[in-house]
Amino acid sequence: METPSLSPFSILAVDDEVASLGFMEISLQQAGFIVHTASSAKDALHLLETRRPDLVLLDVMMPDMNGFEVCNKIKSNSLSEDIPIIFLSGIKDPKEKICAFEAGAVDYLIKPVEPSELHARVKTHIEFNRKWKHSAQRARANAVLLQEVFDTIEDAVIISRVLQNQKNEALDFEIAYANRKFSLLTGFEIEELVGTRHSEMPFINDYALPEDCKKSATNRTHSEKETFSQKHSAWLRINISPLENNLIAVFVRDITHYKKLQQERVEHQNAMFRAEKMATLGTLVAGVGHEINNPNNVLSMNIPLLEKIWKDAEPLLLESASSGKIEKIAGLPAEEMIAETPKIIASIGRASKRIKNIVKLLRDYVRGDQNTHSARPIDINAAIRAAAELAMPQIRKATQKIEFLLAPELPLIAGDLQRLEQVFINLLTNAAESLTSQTQKISVVSQFIPGDSCVEVFVRDEGSGIPPEVLQRIGDPFLTTKHDCGGTGLGVSISMRIVEEHGGSIRYDSSQGKGTSVTLRFPVLPQKEIR
Amino acid sequence: MESLKSGPVPTYAEESPSIDTETLIARFGGNAEIAKKILAQFLPSAQDAATALCLAATEKNWRAAEQNAHKIAGGAKTIAAFPLGESAGAIEQALRDSLPDLAVSLLPRFQKDLDLLTAEIHAFLN
Numbered sequence: 001m002e003t004p005s006l007s008p009f010s011i012l013a014v015d016d017e018v019a020s021l022g023f024m025e026i027s028l029q030q031a032g033f034i035v036h037t038a039s040s041a042k043d044a045l046h047l048l049e050t051r052r053p054d055l056v057l058l059d060v061m062m063p064d065m066n067g068f069e070v071c072n073k074i075k076s077n078s079l080s081e082d083i084p085i086i087f088l089s090g091i092k093d094p095k096e097k098i099c100a101f102e103a104g105a106v107d108y109l110i111k112p113v114e115p116s117e118l119h120a121r122v123k124t125h126i127e128f129n130r131k132w133k134h135s136a137q138r139a140r141a142n143a144v145l146l147q148e149v150f151d152t153i154e155d156a157v158i159i160s161r162v163l164q165n166q167k168n169e170a171l172d173f174e175i176a177y178a179n180r181k182f183s184l185l186t187g188f189e190i191e192e193l194v195g196t197r198h199s200e201m202p203f204i205n206d207y208a209l210p211e212d213c214k215k216s217a218t219n220r221t222h223s224e225k226e227t228f229s230q231k232h233s234a235w236l237r238i239n240i241s242p243l244e245n246n247l248i249a250v251f252v253r254d255i256t257h258y259k260k261l262q263q264e265r266v267e268h269q270n271a272m273f274r275a276e277k278m279a280t281l282g283t284l285v286a287g288v289g290h291e292i293n294n295p296n297n298v299l300s301m302n303i304p305l306l307e308k309i310w311k312d313a314e315p316l317l318l319e320s321a322s323s324g325k326i327e328k329i330a331g332l333p334a335e336e337m338i339a340e341t342p343k344i345i346a347s348i349g350r351a352s353k354r355i356k357n358i359v360k361l362l363r364d365y366v367r368g369d370q371n372t373h374s375a376r377p378i379d380i381n382a383a384i385r386a387a388a389e390l391a392m393p394q395i396r397k398a399t400q401k402i403e404f405l406l407a408p409e410l411p412l413i414a415g416d417l418q419r420l421e422q423v424f425i426n427l428l429t430n431a432a433e434s435l436t437s438q439t440q441k442i443s444v445v446s447q448f449i450p451g452d453s454c455v456e457v458f459v460r461d462e463g464s465g466i467p468p469e470v471l472q473r474i475g476d477p478f479l480t481t482k483h484d485c486g487g488t489g490l491g492v493s494i495s496m497r498i499v500e501e502h503g504g505s506i507r508y509d510s511s512q513g514k515g516t517s518v519t520l521r522f523p524v525l526p527q528k529e530i531r
Numbered sequence: 532m533e534s535l536k537s538g539p540v541p542t543y544a545e546e547s548p549s550i551d552t553e554t555l556i557a558r559f560g561g562n563a564e565i566a567k568k569i570l571a572q573f574l575p576s577a578q579d580a581a582t583a584l585c586l587a588a589t590e591k592n593w594r595a596a597e598q599n600a601h602k603i604a605g606g607a608k609t610i611a612a613f614p615l616g617e618s619a620g621a622i623e624q625a626l627r628d629s630l631p632d633l634a635v636s637l638l639p640r641f642q643k644d645l646d647l648l649t650a651e652i653h654a655f656l657n
Contacts, residue, residue, distance in 0.1 A: 019573040019606035023558065026569070030560040061601045090605040090620070093627075112608040115558060 009126050010034040012051070014044040014070065015059040015088070020111060024057055024088070024118075031119040041065035045073060048080050054126045058105075060089040060096060071103035082133060084125045088113065147179070156182035156252040159243065160198065162217045170217040172210070173198040173248065185232070185252060206231070207238060209250065216240040217248050226255065235259045289359040296359070300352040306345055314338060375502075377412040377525050380420065380455050381446055387424030388444070391432070398432035401441035410448055410455055411524040415502045423498050426491040427459040427518055434463025434516060448524070454504075457520045465512040474508050549648040552655060554611040566610075570652050573610055577603050581645055584622070588635055596634065597626035600641075607648070615644040 011033050013024035021037055028035045036053060038044035041064050044056070056074065060067040067087055074080045086107040087100040097108045106125050109118065150157050160173035178193040186193070186203040198204045198213060207227055216223050223240045235258075239251040320326040321334035329337035384406060388395075395402055424444075431442045440462035449456050466474065475496045499506045504522040552566070559565045580599045587596035600623035607616035618641040625634035 015605075017602045017606040017609075018576045019569055019609045022569040022572055023609045026559055026562075026565050030562075059605075061598055063598060090601060090608065090623075111605050112558070112611070115560070 008034070009054040009123070010036065010051070011055050011057060011122060012036045012038065012044060012047060012053040013057045014038045014041070014062075014067075015057075016040055016062045017059070020059065020088070023112075027115040027118060028122065031115075033119075033122070041067075041070045044070060048074065048077075052080065053083060054129070055122055056083055056085045057088050057122070058085055060087055060091055060100070068099050068103040071100070071105055075104040082129070084129045086121060086125060088118075146177075150177075150179035151181070153179070154181075154253060155239075156185040158182050158193070158250045160213070160248055160250065162246045162248060163197070164246070170214045173213055173217075175201075176247065182252065204250075207236075209238065209240070212238075212240050213248055213250065216242050217246075292355060293359045296352055296355045299348065300356060303345065303349045303352065306348075307342075310341060310345060314341075375414045375416060378415050378417050378420070379410060380413055380415075380457060380522060381406045381410055383415075383417055383420035384424050384444055384446065384457065386417070386421045387428060390421075391425050391428040394429055395432045395442065398435040399438050399440055399442060401439065403441065403443045405443065405445045407447045410446060413455055413502070413504075413522040414525045415522065419498045420502070423495040423520075424459070426495045430491065431459055431461035431463065431516070434461050434465070436464055440515075449521075452521070453524045454521045455524060457522075458517060459520075460515065460517045462515040465514055466508065466510040466516055467512060471508060471510050549612055549614055549644065549651040550655070551611040551613065558609075558611065567656055570610060571656060573606050574649060574652050577606055577615075577645065578649070580606075581642070584641075585638065588631075588638060591631070593626050593631050593634075596631075597623055600626065600634075603645075612648050615641070615648045618644045 011024075011028050013021060013028070013035055014037075015021040015024065016039050018039070021039060025035045025037050036047060036051060038047055041062050044058075048056075058067045058070060062070075067089070071085050071087075074083060074085060084106045085104060086109060087097075087105050088109050088111060089096065089100075090111045092110055100108045106129075107121055109121065157177075157179045158175050159177040161176050162170045163172045163174055165171050175193050175196050175198070178190050180190070183190050183193065186201070188196075193201075198210050204210060204213075206229075212223050212225070215221070220242045222242075224237065226235060226237050228234075229236050232254075234254050234256045237253045237255045239253075241249045241251070243249055317326065317329070317334070317338050321338060326334045328334055332340075384404070388404065428442070428444075435442070442461045443458070445458040445460075447456050448454075475493055496506050499520055499522075502522055504520060506521075507519045508516065509519070510516040550570075555570075556563050556566045559569065580603045584596050584599035584603070587593070587599060600619045604616050604619035604623055607613070607619060618637060622634045622637045622641055625631070625637060
């Protein structure tokens with residue numbers, strides 16, 4: 001007889017017949033097994049409450065309870081369900097064997113059994129059971145690990161089984177696995193998701209995923225798409241990948257943040273492009289302005305001379321015209337021409353001044369930061385009042401309703417009074433030009449914001465407002481809605497630059513048809529710097 | 532179980548030994564002492580089961596009779612007492628086949644095999 005090496009395996013032998021029980025005990029002990037014996041079903045079940053043998057050898061026919069019932073009880077107890085059971089019986093009836101396997105037995109031996117065969121079968125079943133338990137344990141650990149990994153990743157994930165027809169065509173999919181993110185995304189518990197078919201899942205159908213999954217499973221190809229979810233108010237990127245063993249994986253990622261960054265990048269690129277274009281254009285226009293200024297100087301310097309010449313020439317021409325010596329000047333009746341000429345000279349003078357003004361604005365714009373200003377402690381209200389005085393004729397033409405709510409004794413700011421005056425003239429004239437009715441109001445408010453240590457000024461109007469597309473580019477030079485009435489598109493741009501040079505900020509809020517509000521903020525000059 | 536059904540009646544060779552001691556000792560790893568210990572335990576157990584079998588047959592408690600026949604047959608085969616194993620097995624099978632009359636008719640033969648075995652075991656033990 002084969003004598004195996006000492007084994008740590010323990011066996012529970014159950015038989016009501018002493019010789020059979022003695023045979024199992026002695027035979028297995030000699031083979032190195034640890035053997036516990038029970039001569040009744042009751043004793044066996046009692047013993048199993050405190051011991052966990054590696055295998056149970058069980059007789060079928062016992063007086064208190066038959067072996068199949070004992071087997072069922074062992075298998076229905078979570079503490080003993082994984083113990084392999086071998087029946088050892090004198091009954092050769094195949095029906096009995098089937099009953100044994102149905103009750104959960106792993107083997108059925110007919111008495112008398114040869115010791116070597118008994119040892120071999122016992123050992124094989126124990127080792128197989130150990131390997132199976134180890135594999136099951138590893139599978140459980142892997143499942144836990146997989147769940148943990150999938151729960152930590154950013155994507156919502158499902159792994160689904162492909163349900164095919166006889167032609168191996170994918171008909172539907174059954175969710176085999178879902179992570180926590182997918183559960184949160186769809187509002188279903190993981191337990192509810194597992195086993196659900198794609199055709200029954202609202203989320204999957206909302207994004208036409210069944211068709212994508214079918215294509216991916218049939219063609220063994222990856223697919224990716226981006227879609228906006230109204231329900232989640234989010235951009236989603238959905239990837240589908242075929243896996244081995246007739247499985248597919250669906251990954252869903254919230255890319256809203258990425259999309260926003262992408263949009264911001266495009267906007268930034270556009271702004272950069274616009275700024276570059278404007279810088280080039282600014283330089284070009286300033287150059288042209290300079291070239292215009294020289295001949296314009298000739299005009300402006302000679303206009304006073306021309307006026308003097310006319311003053312001297314006018315009486316002579318009038319005399320000649322009245323005596324009939326001259327009938328026409330430049331093809332027009334002489335007296336009419338004599339009357340018009342001073343107006344023509346005056347209009348040339350005004351045009352020249354306008355050219356000079358435009359060129360000055362262009363220079364101001366191009367000089368930008370180089371334009372040094374003498375920063376002194378000033379009261380912002382003084383700049384507002386001076387600007388209002390200059391702009392008042394134009395304001396009065398537009399409205400009778402203008403109010404100034406200027407806070408008394410405002411803290412001083414560091415600045416150039418004249419340049420700030422220029423800013424407020426621009427804001428007030430723009431406000432006046434936006435009004436469409438004399439009943440619409442312009443209001444100017446100044447106040448101190450102690451928390452931010454700054455002086456704040458609002459210039460509000462109830463005018464036509466600024467279109468959003470213009471508001472978006474409000475600081476761009478040469479941007480104007482007043483081309484037809486002489487707007488250069490430099491006023492706001494220059495004002496913004498002046499405010500920035502003063503360390504301040506300027507913000508435009510506008511609603512079309514309701515008006516515009518411009519908010520300026522300037523830092524207060526620290527007390528120690530006021531001399 | 533009450534109905535009498537026809538069935539094969541086993542025959543036995545009169546000269547067969549009641550126990551194959553060589554097989555018995557081999558089955559217990561060649562240890563004659565252990566084999567004797569098992570036989571000493573088997574004998575009273577088998578005699579008790581035989582008494583219970585006869586009583587059950589008298590009372591026509593065929594289920595109890597079958598269980599006791601099964602017990603004796605299993606034990607006898609384990610200790611290589613093949614004649615008793617076969618006669619007890621025949622009774623068990625007859626009762627399993629619902630042939631109680633046949634089973635009852637096999638009882639004398641069973642009793643004889645048990646008696647012979649008892650004698651041989653006593654001789655072997657001494």
